[in-house]
Amino acid sequence: MNKQKKSIFEMDIDELKEYCVGLGLPKYIADQVLDWVYKKHQLSIDKMKNISKKNQAVLAEHIDFNIFKNVQSVTSEEENAIKSSCVLEDGNFLECVVLKEKNYNTLCISSQCGCPVDCKFCLTGVVGFKRQLTASEIVKQVVYAFSINQPITNIVFMGMGEPLLNADQVFKAIDMLTHPKLYNISKRNITVSTSGFIKGIEYLKKHDRVVNLAFSVGSADPIKRERIMPVEKRNPIVDFVKVLKEYQSQHNRKLTLEYTLLEGVNDTDYDIKSLINLAKYLNAKINLINLNPHKKIPYKPVSIDKIHAIQSVIKKQKCAVTIRYKKGQDITAACGQLGESYLN
Ligand code: SF4
Structure with missing residues (x-):
């Protein structure tokens, strides 16, 4: 530029x-x-x-008026996901994914290049942190989707990065994307995902930011959680959940617990019972995600039967639960798989 x-x-x-x-x-x-x-x-x-x-x-x-220096897009075999690897001015990459539903499109966007949080089940964690994205680079991901004829109605900050570690730029971008004179995307259609930063929720409270949140749990047991999510060390789930509960009681916006299933790690009866207790306490919906395996990730997914069995246990306890299916896995665009451009 x-x-x-x-x-x-x-x-x-x-x-x-x-x-x-x-x-x-x-x-x-x-x-x-x-x-x-x-x-x-x-x-x-x-x-x-x-x-x-x-x-x-x-x-x-x-x-x-340029968007990115270069973009490579791949469409999944079932044509329900388009992953775009976008080269930035300084040569860094970001990745974003259009997830196509019957009547609407969701864009999974990145908030950082790479990620410093190092969740052990996530490829972006393997990449490590490169740098923060600017609000402009966040907005450009949506502009690019429109430019390839993919009108976006829903946004999830579940791409590369921990959005609450780049909150100023993320919320500047959200203000632009939701402005009536710009894309006018409904605030209710935007979800910010977090791995559990206490300061991040305090930021939302301080700046009076009302947003749908998704909390990546990993494990509701602090000892297990620390093994797979090092964020637990400085942000114990017990303390995080208290702050989150307070925030939720002030707003009544959607809260989802994202739970990535890892075979033999967080899939026992005890693990699922702890997850259910957490969901009941927070009045949250549970979203089960089977691990998207990759040679750089040291865990395995659970079987299809197992994930369905876990779903019915949760349902019996009268908790809302969905299974996120692996859209775009063949193009490494599924959850926790972004960042391949850095590894290739
Ligand atoms: S799951 Fe999210 S917070 Fe954790 S390493 Fe991956 S991108 Fe970062």
């Missing part, structure tokens, strides 16, 4: 208006540009017909 140019995707409405005024353009130009970019999905300045040629030239000189 030309160093003097500012990316259109790093500016919210007020910032863009101010920038336009600074360029000697009228404020209303900002509204016109946003309408072209976010409503009409037009990223070529010379095709923004209601902007004069003279003003187009000023915008072209000072604003960058």
